[in-house]
Structures are given as C-alpha cells and as structure tokens.
Amino acid sequence: MAADLSRGALTHPDIQSLGDVNRDLLKPLGRPGLGWWMLFGLAAAGVGLFFTSWGYQIVKGIGVSGLNGPVGWGVYITSFVFWVGIAHSGTLISAILFLFRAPWRQSIYRMAEAMTVFAVMTAGLFPLIHVGRVWHAYWLIPYPNSRFLWPNFRSPLLWDVFAVTTYFTVSATFFYLGTIPDLAAARDRAVGLRKKFYKVISLGWRGTDREWHHFNKAYLFLAALAAPLVLSVHSVVSWDFAVTIVPGWHATIFAPYFVAGAIFSGCAMVITLAVPMRKAFGLEAYLTTKHFDALAKLCLLTSLIVLYAYMSEFFMAWYSGEPAERQAFWFRLFGHYWWASWTMLVCNAFVPIMLWFKRIRRSVPALFVISIFINIGMWFERYVIVVTSLSHEYEPFAWGVYRPSLTEMGILVGSFAWFGFWFLLFTRLIPPVAIAELKEVLITPMRGDRTAEAAAGEGGQA
C-alpha cells in the first residue's frame, strides 16, 4: 500500500519528525483557551435561540413562519437542502478520494467528515421543524401498527427519510471508525477523566498488525459503501423537486445538478472551516496551500457544472415553449426575487472564476473570502429554487410572494450555531487531522526504512 499511498502525495516540508505530528495534532485536545470558550458560548447561545424559536413555533403553530398559500416551502426546506449539501463533501473527500487514492485528502478529511456528520445532524432537524404537526412526524417511518397503515412509498419525502437516515448512519460510522487509531493516540497522552473517556471510545485499540489489517479492510469496505451514497442522497433530495410538476422544479437535470452543487458547497464549507482552524491550532505545516489548491480546483470544477446546470435550466425553459415554464424562469431573474437569483449567480458562477488563477488558489485569505461567497450563493440557490418556483406556478391568480419571518431567521441562524456547537466540541475532543494516515504519506526519509503500517502504528505505540 505504501507505493499507492505515496503517489502524488503532498509534501509537508516543515514537519521534522513523526513525533512532531503527534505533538502538533494532539495539542488542540489540551486545555481550551478563552477564544474557544467565547466561541463555544456564542454557539451555545445560538443553540438556545434555535430551540427557543422551534419551541415557540410548536406552541404557537407553524403560522409563525412566513409561509403562505402558494409558497408552502421556504427557509426550512432551503436550509434542509443546504445542510444536506454541505454534508456531501465530507464523504466525497474521505470515501471517494480514498478509493481513488488521492493522497491530498489525508490532512483534510477528518474535518470534512466531522462537518458531514454535524451537517446531517442539522439537516435532519429541518424536516421536523418544517412539518405542521411535528408530533406526528414519526408516521413517515414504516413501522408495523395495528391499523396496517403504511407510508406512501411513492412519495419522495419518504425516500428522503431513508436517504438521510442511511447517510447519517453510514457517514457517522465511517467517521468514527477512522478516528479509532487517533483516539488511541490521544488516550496514550491523556490523563485523568479524559483518559477514561478516550479509553472507552478508542475501543481498546493497540495498533497490532491484526488490528491494522482488520481496520484497513473495514475502512475500505465502508468507503465503498459510502461512496454511492454521495451520489444517491442528494439525487434523492433533488427528486423532492424534480418529480413534481412545479415549473422550475420539474427537470431531469436535477440529480446531477444537485450533487455537483452539494460538492461545491461542501468543499467551500471545508475551506471556510479549515482556514480558521489552521490558524488557531497552528496547523500550517499540515494544511499546506497545496491542499487548499486541490480543494479550490474541486470547487472550480463543480462551479462550472453548476453554471452549466443553470444555463441548461434557462435554455430548457425557453426551448420548451411552455409559457408557465418560461415565465417561471423570467420571474426568477427579473421578478420579485431577482436579488436572490443574482446573488446566487454572482456567488456561484462569477466569483469562482477567480479560482482559475493559481495565485488566488494558493492564497488562503482569498480562498476564505471566496468560500464564504460560495456558501452564501449556495444557500440562495436553494432559496431561489424552492421559493421563486412556488410563488409563480401555473395559476396566475394564485401567485403570491413569501417573506421569511423572524422565527424562521432565528432557526436559520440557530442552525449554524447548532452545527458550530458540535464542531467546536469536535475540535477539542478528536484530533482534527488524521494522525495515522498523515504519517503514511510523509516523505520516506523521515520514516526511515519502516513500513507505512509501522509508522502509522506509532500513534498507538507512543
């Protein structure tokens, strides 16, 4: 495996020894500073806002949202799709790039996977927030009951239930499995209560050959299992829209379009999260500009696919000759929500043009700014798809516009806090870069003549 893994590996010239790796990467697990506590306090407050808003909505009724007659889906479904999209790049980076042996993933995939798990945890709440009677939401689960009532397997919402729960199960398992050797490394350094904690969650990892053998097999299998999910989940989510007859939703391009968009937004989110972490934890040696360059290229590629999808949508709307379809897209660009559509186009199609330049791809501050733009643009992309299409459907007399309410805004902001809450905990509890795998790709002289396995296993032996 050594030869395979080192192919195209990115170099980390600033890392002097394997011991440095353990030292640098386990450092974040130490005592958190004031900055972390402040951020964590902010996130906790946001979580409070999130659940207060939701609770208020449950008590008062879904009417506290701004949703209305024609526009029955709004910020909640937008955010659901957004967070599911964010969840994509994690598995892409960890599973697909693992299978394709793209070694630049090593430094970044742990963060991406954590992001995936937390993003699905966030996304999964939105359908519950969205429904009118959340206390009956369990009816969407096919469970045996005395009335022989089953859910409707033709409904894409039911497919969503399966797609999202499957994705969460697999990505969480995959994430956890990958952390086990690193948790063992953390255990070996920790003392007191922390040691007990890591002891339990590292499942007694010792780093034996036998364990490594099984681990690698399991990892490979899970990667293979997770890989198709990257494509399937967002395809299913896109079918929520594509199988309907709503002009602006009903399009065959939706599945690839959504998957590309998801990867686009996910990679942007990885950049958004990695840049501050790199700075805060001094990981410059591990997350080099070359990693960012690779992520930026992925963004550029998916941005082009998304742009193609936009153009294809507009072209097909015109080419169909169907007035409802044509006017829906005209409305999208020049109607009531023109600002949302143009935000989407500028952020997702025009701003990423800068990524053609190598200098920008290698400039961390520039990438950070661009990634923020992409995050905003991708949220608005879903907003535009969901809201503008519904507000101008077939029946002109029933056209109407929707304005999000304060409660919806509270929940939207709160969802970022909820995500941040978990992510902040992650930075302090789990090594944010995969120690064992990183060691595998360090340049050979540093490893001496030891095998990759042995080098990686050092985490367990130290």
Place this chain on the structure above:
Amino acid sequence: MSEGASGIKRRDFLKVVGVSSAGAGMVGCSTEKVEHLIPYVVPPEEITPGVATWYTTVCGECPAGCGMWVRTREGRVVKVEGNPRHPISSGALCSRGHSSLQGLYDPDRFAGPMVRDANGMRQISWEDAEQLLADRLGDGDYLFLTGSTGPTLGDLIDGFVSATGGTRVEYDALSEAPLREATRLAFGRNVVPSYDLEAARLIVSFGADFLTSWLSPVAHGRGLARMSSVDENGGEKGRLVLVGPRLSLTGQNADDWLPITPGSETLVALAMANVISGGGNDAGPYAEIVRAYSPQSVSQATGLSADQITELAERFAAAGPSLALGPGFSGQHRNATASNLAVLVLNFVAGNVGRTVSVNDPDLGSASAPYRDMETAIRIMAGGGAQAVLVHGCNPVYSLPAASGFAAAFEAMPFKVVFASSMNETAEMADLILPDRHFLESWGDSNPRPGLHALSQPAMQPVPNFDSKQTGDVLLSVATLMGSDLGAATFYDYLRTSWQRLLGGSGDFETAWRDALKNGVLETGVSSGGAASLRSPDAALVFDAPAFDGDGDFHLMVHPSARFGDGALNANRPWLLELPDPVSKITWHSWVEMNPHAAEGLGLRDGDMVTVASEHGSVEVPVWTYPGIREDVVALAMGGGHTGAGRFADGNGVNAMALLPAETEEPSGGLVNLATRVSITPTGERRPLATIAGATEQHERGITPAVALAELGHQEEGEAEGDVHGQLKELQGVGGFVPVATDGEPADFPLPGAEYGEYVDAHDGPRWGMAIDLDKCTGCSACVTACQSENNVPWVGENQMIMGREMHWMRIERYYETVHADEAGPVDIRFLPMLCQHCGNAPCEPVCPVYATYHSPEGLNVQVYNRCVGTRYCANNCPYKLRVFNWYSYTDQIPEPMNMQFNPDVTVRDEGVMEKCSFCIQRIRAVQNRTAVEGRGMSDGEVVPACQQSCPAEAIVFGDVRDENSRVAQIIQNERTYRVLDSTVNTQPAVSYLKKVTFHDVESGAH
C-alpha cells in the same frame, strides 16, 4: 368479611370512607358552577339527533325578501339556503344571506336590556326596561326611526306611534326614492318598477349594480344568467351593455362598456330615446324634451360619439324586448330623478314597458323612505321638538353623511332608545338598549311584491347567551303599559290576526297557516294595474348633467359594497369581511379605486396610502388601481370604517359617507350620493392590500379561454384540443414510460393504464364530477360563503390574508382580457370559480408521504385530516393551488357562541393540517345512507353541493358523470367544455368548465 386483613373493622372502614367522602364533597363546593349533563327525558318530537330539521323563513338582510330554508341540527341553526319554492330566490341565496348566521351568533350581541346611568350602561330586567320606556314615552312627542320592516311589523309600529303620540320616520340607507319618484312622475304610480331580465335580449344598465346591491340581486343574477348565456344549441345569447363611469360587478359581466362622464346617464338615455322615437316624435308627452337631446348635442357632455349613441339606440330598439336599468344608488346625483325618468322614457319608447319593465308589481313592498324625512327629523331633534327618539332596524349615525348633523342632534336628545340585536354606532349613544331578536329567532312576514307573501318564523330558540325580545312584543307590552290596546298580547298573535285577513275566510285558517309556514311562500292573485302610459312631464325637472361640489381632480363615486350593501348593520361578520370583494378581490379593509393611468400620473401604485378629501371631509385609504374606472373618477365602497359595531367590524377601512354632503335630491327627497369632486393626495405611506389576486391576467395559460359567438357550432371535431398532449405521449413513449392511453374522459375512472396501486379497486359506482358554465357565472361569490358555512371553513383575519393564507375552499378568479376606460367598446373580464378539481390523475396524491390524500373509489380526491402531518407537499404540487393549510388553530379563535354554527356533519380542523374542497362529501354520504335505507338507487340531482345549491346563476351542476343520462354528463358533452390546465399537466380533472361566450372575436384556444 367483617374484618379486613390489616385488622381494620368494617365499621371503622366505612366511617373513614364516609368522613373522607363528605370532606371531598365539602371541598368540591367551590364557587365554580357545576355543569350538569341532562339528557332528553322526553325527546322533543321534531328533533332526531343526527338528523337535520328544516324551517322556512324570509331572509331579513335586505328588502329583496328572498325565501330561505333554515337547516337546524339538535335545535341549532347551522345553515341557511334559498327556498326553491320562493319565486324570488328560487333556491339560491347571496353571500349576505348566508352570513346572516353570523349575525345570529354574533358574539357582540347584547346580553340583555341596558340603561345608561352615571357609570355608563347597566343591565336591567325586561320589566324595568319596558316600564321605563312607557314612562318616558308618556312625556310627550317622540320620533320613531325605522329601517325596512316587514308589512306586519310596519303596521304595528304605525299603530303604536299613533296610539302613543309619536312620529314615525322611515329611513333606508340604500333608498331608491328617485326611481320611485320617477315612476310616479312618468306613469302616475308610486312604485319601484320590477324588471324581467330573463325576457330581455339586450340590457343596457346605466350603472345600476343589480347583481350585488340593487333591488333584488339574487333574482337579477338568475335573470341575467338566463338572459346572457347561450342555450344548449349555442343560440340566443342576450347582450348586456354598461353605460357608466365605473364597472361594478354588473359592469364586469357586461359585453360592452360605454364609459361616460359621471352624471351624464340622463343625456345618453334621452339621446337614445331621441334616436328610437324618430327625433322625439314618438315620445308622447316627452316629445319636446326628447327632441332637445340629439346624439350630436350630448356627445360632448357624455364623452361618447354621436355614432356610438345612435348605434346603441338602434340595437336597443331592434333587440326585441330590451331593457334599460336606472342609474341605481351609485348614480344618485343631484338630478337623479330626472335620470331615472329618462331611463323610463327610453324603456317606454322602445316598447319595453309592459314587457320587461312592469310598473304594476312594485319590487319592494315597503316604501323606501327618502332622506327628506330624515332631515326633518334631525331638525326636530336639534330644535328640541321631541322628548325621545326610538331607533329600529337602521344605523343612521353610521350611514348618514357626517355633514347631516344627525349624530350631534341625536346625542343631544334627552332619551334615546335603540332596538338592535348587536352594538352599532347609533346604539352606542343610546340611553336604553332593547335587544331585538335576530330574524332567525323571530316572527315576521314579507311582501316583496303584490301577490307574494311569506312568513318568517323562529328557526330556533333564542340564542341562550343573549336575553333578547322581539321588538313587536316589546311595543305591544309597552303599549299595554301605556294604556292602549293594539289588538294582541304578543307579536305572534298580531301576525296571525294580520294573516287571518290575508288568508281570508275561505277554508281552515290553521291548515292554511301551516301550509304557509311549510312552503315559506303564499302567492295570491294580483289585480292588474292596466297598461301604463306616460303622463305629462313635470316642468320643474332638469335633465341636464348635475353639478358637482368642489374642484378636486376626480369625481367621487360612493357605491354600495358588493358584499355588505350599506354595511350599517351587517359589518361585524368575518365571513363577509373576509369574502374577497367580487370586484377588487380585497378583503377586510377599504380601498379607493383609481384608473391605472390616473394613478400613474400621481405616481401611485397599489397599496399607496392617499388622502381623499372633499369639501365635506377626508379619509385616508390605500389605492387599488382598476382599469374598469374612468380616469376622472375614483370610487369608494360603503360599509367600512365602523367605530362601534363589534370586534370584527371596528377599525376596518373608512366610512365613505364622511366625504358626502348632506343634501336632498329634488323632487324625490333621496340622499344625493354622486355629488362631489375630491382631491387625491399621497401620504407617502404604503400598506399591503389584503387581496387574493396574485395576477390580473392569464399570462398565456389558457385558464379561462372564451369562444366567440360566431365561432360556436363551427368547430371541427378534435380541433379544440391542442396537439400538445399527443406530442407529450410520443415523447413519453420513447422514454419507455407508459403514457395514459387516452386523454381521459371525465367518466374514465380508474384511468386506462393505471392497473396498479390505489386505483385498482375502483368499483362501478358513481364517478362524481362537476360542470361549471362560465358563460353563466357572474362572479357574485355566493358559492364562496355557502361553502364556508357548510364546511366549517374558518376565517383567518386581515393580517393572515395579507400574508396569503386564505382558507376558502373556493375562490372566484378574475382575469382582465379587454378593458378600456377611455373609449367605448367591448369589455371582457373572465370569472372562474376555482375549487379542488378532484383530478383523475391528481398530482397531490403520490407526493403525500403518509397517504393523507388519496383517491376514493368514487373518484373523489379525499383528504384525511387526522392522517395529515403537514408537509404541504401536496399544495406545492397542486397546479390549481386549491389546497389550503391551517397555519394556526384558526377555529380556536372563534368566540362563543359562533361555534354553534358549526355543521356537525363536518370535522373542525386543527392546526397543521391541509384541507380543501371535498365535493361536500357529507352530503353525498347523507344521500347514499338515505337511499340505502330506503332501498333504492340514487337519482340524478339528489346530491347537491353547497356551492351549486347557492348559485343564483345556476352555473354549477354536480352529479355522476359515468351515468350518461345525468345532467352533468349531458352538459359536458358540449363544444365549449374544457378542463383547466389538463392539456398542460394531464391532471384529468373531474371539474369541467364551459367556456365563456363573447360577442367580439377572441383568440381561440389559449385565450
């Protein structure tokens, strides 16, 4: 058993139990009232739990006097419907009639009689109240202001005032005094003419909005629909022409519009008469006058060319029976009597009098009293000429122009008594309030035209929350206290005595009385008044265009609201407030109508607040731009701006009467209404309009296509349907999908090609379907309120309406096709009653994750409220947007006792669930159950949904489309039949529409 295992003796145990129970009993004696459930010991004979009992009565909402059927369940009124045996309503009813239920259960009705003392109003007993009234009336002269009453109550009031020394003043806010006076001047008969719209082939309305507020809207609605629709063979379609500055709902139904200068109706009518009578030669005594108004001479003043007037006049003369209808209330200007007279002369010279215009049968039984009497009354009150004033059936503080000084004069009166069932602006000032019963709780009668009598009977015990007493009974007992005998102890006896005279000596009175109650109508012979001929004109009458006050840029037209009429006594009803106005589609608040060009000139858009100011007052109101109004006119509806009419009415909109002068029209004595010019000043603020109209045009969707009359009968087989469907199927075929094998006839169910899934079990039973004839629909919106009443549809309030959360299961869509306010020409505004289409291939069904919506074996798209989780996916996927969602628990906000109105056959929905039209499935089931018990099959027409039942225009027909002989199946076999969006999205709706037929050319197919 005497000793328990624990050693407690039985006796001790019982002691402990006894003491503790007693203790519990003591604790239980709190101040809270204990409610006892007491079942019927001896069940009332007429009440079978679960089975409705019906009573006949007469609608008391307006003087038209429609017959009503009242549906009661377990002693409560739950629904009103038109009485099919009554010749005026013929089974239909308007929105206002349906809303009378909310007047009955109005939570702001008076709890009991109240008297004013130093601390405000205080409740007293009926005995004290009557004694007080008797004492105070004995002091001297008093005034009795009454609104429209039934004949017997009117007689009683006359008897009462003459016995006790008072003066009666009749006051009707929507008085037709100029028309009555004009008829008297023209033909010597003091009546309001009655009109036979159905018999006419061409109707020219000089602004009269006869579909919503003028004379008898329900009867006119049916008449117009029958007159103006094509018959089954596509022939004989009558034409409606509107001559006036604004398109009311009636105007929106017109085929041609001649937008004339406000107040110039007289000139157009006389010029038309001039053309028809050969320059006035055949105009009899009016020859001199008619001669003076040639089309050329009036062209300048009316804004029409001489040719247009001549052409209209020629068509009018040639049409066979034609009919011209007077300007109506919104055209009541300073020369209104002359206007009405001119229209009568026009009818006369065209030979319509005796054919479509009858001056033998007055349409209104009671004399609509002119404003002049009121002016006198105000003078008397202000001058201290009366000791007390009694008010019944009207609300003059609200409905008279502020300039009249009524409020001040009334307030200064030493003793003010109001008989009203709920609070209003006049009652707010009263010293003594004697709560009247609602007409559904009281006895009464009506005589809407000679030879037609009907009884009102209480359909239920008085609503227990309110201690009310019928005014007739109060007057009788007060008269007794004052020492006069009016001939009966109760109003019931008085009424029976009065009817004894009517029913005559022949036969058994009890049987005849019972029959009259059962049928709800009594028709007696009527003596013909002989042929009417024109009398010599009154020299004093001026036929010229009227003067307008002030120098603002716009003429102000104040018109009766299409929902409320004058709105004086019926504004506290959420059903009416939330009913989209048939013209503007705005709910709850007021608006000022402006032509878009005029608004553009002032830089105004929909929803901009403006100050409308006349010499007499000003109001602030949002603008609604409307192409159906001239650029030099703005219009305000009556009925808004209440300040003391109850929790729902108060604070909505503005009272247009504030802008009007208090001036009497001569010689009729009516109130001058179209009288002033106003200026429009933007305030710079905006407010969102609570409208349901998303777009005013169809945007090439072919939602309401029309067909030109000339095209009817010439269409090739299959040409009507576009080829889109065929292409689509081909494309699907290539993709490996199995397309639906046919276009889906309405009767097809299950669909060919749908062998799997929920459709497979469909039996051979009925396939319910509906046909709606858009050539008949007038957009009056009676169906919307009927549906709301039948199906417990909640109202949501103004803010929710602004957010776009209306709950109506039906909406009347309105699309402009051709509307030109700057030149005479065809007008084409389309109405489309949109309800759940019960699609055979329903897009809502497959997307519901929990099967809360599915297809019933009878082809209904049914909604299972209890199963709904509230994802709203179905509503997104419904191309018709007719699924409505309970954003809140709207029914929780419904105050007592309005909940008594709920139809017990229909679930009340909670928050978070989707709902929609069910094709009145409760009525289908009721008929199915009944026929099953009776062991017979259902016959066609037995199931009548609420919307069809209420439609004055007879536009809606429901039934089993699979039964070839059913009416609905036969109606949809028509070249005008189409189904909305079916060719675009293949939904295969169960609702078929019949295209509107126009006289002018329309682009067929898409438009």
